[in-house]
């Protein structure tokens with residue numbers, strides 16, 4: 001294999017590593033953001049579950065307080081009724097007491113339902129809280145790992161960019177110019193042509209003239225896709 005081919009392949013190897021690392025690096029911020037969003041969503045779910053639990057607790061307290069007030073009203077009316085002389089007034093008071101008792105009974109039914117709900121909301125909240133604690137620490141670990149990866153990839157790219165200079169200075173400037181234009185497309189600029197004359201990039205057959213040149217080890221491009229080509233010795 002001609003020296004220029006070896007040198008260019010060595011440079012290409014470094015450059016492709018840099019391209020792949022840059023692609024990986026580019027994806028990281030979104031991956032980190034996605035995990036952070038997931039934590040936030042779970043936090044909201046937990047917050048809502050806590051809200052349901054607390055609202056039910058409050059509703060029970062309000063119901064109990066309403067029952068107490070109704071009981072107070074009843075005992076007040078009972079005290080008054082003992083001093084009432086007129087039968088009609090007495091009957092009116094008894095009927096009012098009955099209405100209050102009916103309301104108490106309604107409130108008590110409400111309370112039983114609320115107590116069931118409270119149990120359900122409490123269990124739901126506790127389960128979500130437990131789940132969240134476990135998930136959160138895993139997700140935060142993942143974020144840390146990705147951030148660490150970001151630092152490492154940046155270092156690797158820097159090292160490769162330094163080492164590529166040693167390879168680059170061995171390449172002739174006209175070849176390097178062509179190589180760089182092809183590299184800008186993000187795919188390997190130099191490709192192998194197989195024994196049947198098929199270009200490794202566009203998979204089309206090169207012309208016999210190009211084949212002859214390539215066989216000599218000349219700097220030559222594919223007739224179809226312009227990639228630099230070489231034959232495998």
Ligand SMILES: [Zn+2]
Nearest residue numbers: 199202222225
């Ligand atoms: Zn081609």
